[in-house]
Amino acid sequence: MADRMTAERRHRCMSHIRSRDTAPEVLVRKALFASGFRFRVNVTSLPGTPDIVLGKYRTAVFVNGCFWHGHEHCRLYSIPKTNTGFWMQKIQRNRRRDAAVAIRLQTRGWKVVTVWECSLDTAHRKETLEALAARIRKNGEEYMEEQAARKAALQERRAQAAASKARKNSLSEEIYSRYNVPRRIRKASEDYECGYDIPSGTPDGQD
Numbered sequence: 294m295a296d297r298m299t300a301e302r303r304h305r306c307m308s309h310i311r312s313r314d315t316a317p318e319v320l321v322r323k324a325l326f327a328s329g330f331r332f333r334v335n336v337t338s339l340p341g342t343p344d345i346v347l348g349k350y351r352t353a354v355f356v357n358g359c360f361w362h363g364h365e366h367c368r369l370y371s372i373p374k375t376n377t378g379f380w381m382q383k384i385q386r387n388r389r390r391d392a393a394v395a396i397r398l399q400t401r402g403w404k405v406v407t408v409w410e411c412s413l414d415t416a417h418r419k420e421t422l423e424a425l426a427a428r429i430r431k432n433g434e435e436y437m438e439e440q441a442a443r444k445a446a447l448q449e450r451r452a453q454a455a456a457s458k459a460r461k462n463s464l465s466e467e468i469y470s471r472y473n474v475p476r477r478i479r480k481a482s483e484d485y486e487c488g489y490d491i492p493s494g495t496p497d498g499q500d
């Protein structure tokens with residue numbers, strides 16, 4: 294019985310590629326927090342359950358173990374000599390999943406950043422974390438620009454809709470007075486034209 298438990302636990306460890314609170318993950322979180330960033334962790338409501346989500350910067354960060362996620366040309370990623378086919382298949386699958394998750398997030402307007410475990414070793418850590426912070430800030434600026442552009446486009450559409458409505462009204466007015474259209478016909482015609490498509494709501498599509 295005890296042996297079965299061990300096997301189960303082993304299986305759990307191996308099947309969960311996104312294990313929580315790994316040392317590299319905690320390191321990145323602490324560094325970001327110390328730099329003044331605020332974020333959510335292990336966000337299950339987003340594709341792939343990103344490790345760190347910075348809503349204000351519309352950025353999702355994945356801290357990837359080099360082996361499980363198959364970091365190419367990396368000293369931490371080498372396929373075991375035994376069961377090689379099994380491992381290759383497993384890691385290929387993880388890589389495909391990572392790529393699919395990134396696309397799903399990007400189509401929802403998220404900027405995806407991957408931090409590899411190997412880039413957090415003592416020799417590269419400082420550089421990696423500084424680059425990460427810079428990247429997040431840049432993402433935030435881009436996000437603000439995107440939002441401003443969306444807002445401007447929305448206002449433009451509203452203005453166009455209003456202008457076309459005004460044109461139509463003045464034309465109707467002209468026709469009514471020229472041909473002396475009775476009030477009840479005017480009313481019926483106005484009721485009939487109820488379909489101006491003026492977009493409403495804000496362009497801010499936060500998830």
Ligand SMILES: [Zn+2]
Pocket residue numbers: 359364367368369370409410411412
């Ligand atoms: Zn690596």
